[in-house]
Amino acid sequence: MLVWIIQKISKSGVFFLLIMIQGLGLCAELKILSGNGSRPATIELCAQFQRVTGHRIVLEFYVNPTVKSKIEAGEYFDVAVLNPPVLDALIGMGKIDSSSRVTMGRIGLGVAIRKGSPRPDISTVQAFKKTLLQAKSVAYPGDGASGKYFVTLIDQLGISQEMATKMRPMSGEYNVEGVANGQVEMIVVVASRIYGVDGVDYVGLIPQELQTWIGFAAGVSEHSKEKEVARNFVKFISSQEAAKVMIPIGIEPFVE
Missing domain, CATH: 3.40.190.10 (Periplasmic binding protein-like II)
Structure with missing residues (x-):
């Protein structure tokens, strides 16, 4: 050899x-x-x-x-x-x-929606806040660092009470897929998790003022x-x- x-x-x-x-x-x-x-x-x-x-x-x-x-x-x-x-x-x-x-x-936090859905505005802090409030359901990783940060962010935005019935903590392994199959309307998750998942559209990163880097x-x-x-x-x-x-x-x- x-x-x-x-x-x-x-x-x-x-x-x-x-x-x-x-x-x-x-x-x-x-x-x-x-x-x-x-x-x-x-x-x-x-x-x-x-x-x-x-x-x-x-x-x-x-x-x-x-x-x-x-x-x-x-x-x-x-x-x-x-x-x-x-x-x-x-x-x-x-x-x-x-x-x-x-x-x-x-990696920064990004937003994904079901493929073909109307594209929400997340370009500014106020626009992102409005999008969250208008959503019927918002998924996030229930067992990871990014999910913990998102829960804190909701509180910082002052909308914890309004979002209480809309928040959907999901397993980190298949949370983006929950958007693709219609289980939830949108997700906030590390942006790299969105790539390569069929049935979703990547909206973009959350506003820089609210961003955290994982x-x-x-x-x-x-x-x-x-x-x-x-x-x-x-x-x-x-x-x-x-x-x-x-x-x-x-x-x-x-x-x-």
Whole structure:
């Protein structure tokens, strides 16, 4: 068996890893535990890494607290993709290698409606407030950081009482799909979750004055059996090449 590992620097200074394998049985398998916010980007980046390297990736999505609980309980994983505070907490527990930590990007809150519905005005704070008050039902992630912020935002806008019967907390895994199937009229969620979901129209980001940015970062498990491959994966998903995947789906990349 013969393995060549070639590291190249492209014109843009991007780290690019090409693994050429002659023979069988040399491909690694990585288990990735990820929060839902970065789902579209993480899926595409994992697919690209698999195509380039030949390694296999097992990818699982949950809300951030669930990922944290699984890791705390000792579930095996190679890489975690999470909100920075959650990832940093796991680093503090000795679950994730601090030297492998990378910040990938940040995502703002956006609005989606059922495909073909009249497009609401969310261009200003007052317009957004009016749209919320006129909506029959408004979904939001019931178990994530963005959902907690949205509930706080409703209170800050002074419309908690009016919105009480309209608010629909939904599971982070399939909340946007609830808009597509007509279960709810609209949703406020991290914008990246809206991309790639059939049956919805993306309205846009909520007004800047009300915006919060949800970051996401990645790190390698202290107990990974494939640390070298996992580190290469983390480098790839925080590269300029990865940024090309993130930008079109509403993620503002962070590249050191």
